[in-house]
Amino acid sequence: MINKRLLIKNLLAHNDENSFYDKKRKIDISFKEGKAKFLKHICALSNSNPKNNSYIVIGVEDEDNKIIGVDFFDDSKIQNLINAYLTNPPIVQYENIPFPHLPDDKVVGLVTIRPIDKITSLRKNIWKYYGGSVFFRDGSMSMPKVFDIEIKDVNSKIVAAIENHAQNNIKLTLDGVFDFMNKRQDFNPQYKVFKEYFVLCWSGDKKHVKKEVFFSRVDIELINEQVRLFYSTLDEVAISYTEDSFKIVEYVRLGLQESYKYYKLEEKTIHFDDNANYSIEANLIFDPPQYDKKVLHHIHNANNAILEKLEKNISLNNNEEADLKNLAASYLICYLNGFDDALLKLEYAKPYIKQYSSALYSSYKETLRILRKVKYS
Numbered sequence: 001m002i003n004k005r006l007l008i009k010n011l012l013a014h015n016d017e018n019s020f021y022d023k024k025r026k027i028d029i030s031f032k033e034g035k036a037k038f039l040k041h042i043c044a045l046s047n048s049n050p051k052n053n054s055y056i057v058i059g060v061e062d063e064d065n066k067i068i069g070v071d072f073f074d075d076s077k078i079q080n081l082i083n084a085y086l087t088n089p090p091i092v093q094y095e096n097i098p099f100p101h102l103p104d105d106k107v108v109g110l111v112t113i114r115p116i117d118k119i120t121s122l123r124k125n126i127w128k129y130y131g132g133s134v135f136f137r138d139g140s141m142s143m144p145k146v147f148d149i150e151i152k153d154v155n156s157k158i159v160a161a162i163e164n165h166a167q168n169n170i171k172l173t174l175d176g177v178f179d180f181m182n183k184r185q186d187f188n189p190q191y192k193v194f195k196e197y198f199v200l201c202w203s204g205d206k207k208h209v210k211k212e213v214f215f216s217r218v219d220i221e222l223i224n225e226q227v228r229l230f231y232s233t234l235d236e237v238a239i240s241y242t243e244d245s246f247k248i249v250e251y252v253r254l255g256l257q258e259s260y261k262y263y264k265l266e267e268k269t270i271h272f273d274d275n276a277n278y279s280i281e282a283n284l285i286f287d288p289p290q291y292d293k294k295v296l297h298h299i300h301n302a303n304n305a306i307l308e309k310l311e312k313n314i315s316l317n318n319n320e321e322a323d324l325k326n327l328a329a330s331y332l333i334c335y336l337n338g339f340d341d342a343l344l345k346l347e348y349a350k351p352y353i354k355q356y357s358s359a360l361y362s363s364y365k366e367t368l369r370i371l372r373k374v375k376y377s
Helices: 003-013 033-048 078-085 156-164 172-184 293-311 318-325 325-335 341-348 348-355 358-375
Strands: 021-025 054-058 093-098 106-114 134-137 141-146 190-194 199-208 213-220 227-231 234-242 243-254 257-270 276-282
Touching: 003 021, 003 093, 003 106, 003 156, 003 243, 033 054, 033 134, 033 141, 033 227, 054 348, 078 093, 093 172, 134 234, 141 257, 172 190, 172 199, 172 213, 172 257, 199 234, 199 257, 213 243, 213 257, 227 243, 243 325, 257 358, 293 325, 293 341, 318 325, 318 358, 325 341, 341 348, 341 358
Parallel strands: 021 054
Antiparallel strands: 054 106, 093 106, 093 227, 134 141, 190 199, 199 213, 213 227, 213 234, 234 243, 243 257, 257 276
16 A cells, blocks of 8 residues: 555655656646646656556645645546546546645645556647647656657656555554544544554544534545545535445535525545555535526626625625625525526636635635536536
8 A cells, every 4th residue: 555645755756757757836727727737747647658657746846846735625526627628538536645744724736647558638629739639748848749659668667666665554554543633632533444454534523403413624534545635614524434435425505695504515435445445436416506596686796796896996885795705605606506607707706805805715715616516527
């Protein structure tokens, strides 16, 4: 079993960027340019390594390999994006890896691209890249090339050696368990061993809503691989487990005019197998709430008026201040009910909300996270 934290350290220590490994300070797939660049790198690394895994490490300074971390990235639908834009898409896994020196809200992103021994290309145009383009790694660069020769396998032995040096051991496992239990004493930390091998630790802030039990501020860590799942103070999840699986059902609190309900968003299950392998399966189970179109027209117009005032730096009245707290969430409701331009307004509002207050911006980012999951489903 590979310890992903050790793997990242070995990649950083052993290599500059090359044909099986890339590093980024951050990625942003919220916009077409960011999606296009990410897809280009996936395509190039997959084509350059037909027999071995390739990796992208995210949250690292380019000049000195300093680990600075990035925000926790929960995009279980990232494979859908890759499948939509690439021909012969590889299997890609994005994992959030904690490091002891980073703040609790920062991790290192690790993208693993599995070998498929086929040529991957862009299926359709995106940004400035044309459909049909084939990319390869040329040193540290992902470059378009005409494919007319057989790809030579030159990296398998090197990658195998790096992965072998990142194997887990008892000391790392025990240190990981004790570290988790000590750091999260305020949130009732627990651990469970699955299949006599996997050690899973989890903690959360428990609360009762009517007859149901929810958790927020949930940390889940697969100690063997140093892989972390995280749900913020804004999230509400239900947790259950059996002898061979651990299930998290995520809920979102949506509504209008102070009338809110909990709706199931996504069901994520960690399956543990007898052969010391595990898999994480995510299924979107969201059924968006539907509202009267006349009510939504009124709310949509009110949101637009607030946004215009923010743009012109005009003070808001008390009612508008209250509506501003729900602006992102109500734009999301409008979008889910067929107001397509609400999505554009939501994106346009970002700099004004970010400038207004950190609390409001945190709520805005949570809305975008829900939207991203729904869009990629």
